Amino acid sequence: LTNVTTSPRRKVQKLSGDDSGSMETNDYENGNSGILFENDTKAVIWGQQIKAVQGMLDFDFVCGRKEPSVVASTYPFTGDHKQKFYFGHKFSAIFEILIPAYKMMKDAFNAHPDASVLISFASLRSVFETVREALEYSQIRVIAIIAEGVPENQTRRLIK
Numbered sequence: 001l002t003n004v005t006t007s008p009r010r011k012v013q014k015l016s017g018d019d020s021g022s023m024e025t026n027d028y029e030n031g032n033s034g035i036l037f038e039n040d041t042k043a044v045i046w047g048q049q050i051k052a053v054q055g056m057l058d059f060d061f062v063c064g065r066k067e068p069s070v071v072a073s074t075y076p077f078t079g080d081h082k083q084k085f086y087f088g089h090k091f092s093a094i095f096e097i098l099i100p101a102y103k104m105m106k107d108a109f110n111a112h113p114d115a116s117v118l119i120s121f122a123s124l125r126s127v128f129e130t131v132r133e134a135l136e137y138s139q140i141r142v143i144a145i146i147a148e149g150v151p152e153n154q155t156r157r158l159i160k
Contacts, residue, residue: 045073047121
C-alpha cells in the first residue's frame, strides 16, 4: 500500500484488496493501519436511503455474500420499525428480508454489536453531531460520510 501525492497539500490513500476479500489501509502519518473491510463486514446506515440500501444488497448478492452487509438503519425522525428489502434471487430461499430501522443510533449499535461500519447520509447540518456520536462506539472501525459541503474545520475536528 502506498500514498500517492496528488498535490503538495493533498494525499490520496490507495486501498488494495487481496484474494481473501479484505481491504487494508496504511496511514503512516497517523500510525493507523489494519483491515477496513472483510467478506463479512456489517454496516449500519444513517438516514432514509432506501435506494442506496437496496443497491448495497444487490451488490452483496452479485458478489456472492451469504448474508447482507446492511444490518440496520437509524434515523432520528421516525420510530423504531422494520423496512422490507430484497436479497437474493426471486426463486432463492431468501428473497424478502426485513431490516430494522432505529430511532436512536445507540439502539442500532447495541442490537448489532457485529456492525463495524457506519455509512452516514446525514445532511451537512447534522453530519458533525452524527459522526461524533458514532465515534463513541468502539466497534465502529469505518465511517463513510456521504455529504456535501461539510465545513473544513468540522472535518478537522472529527479527524482528531
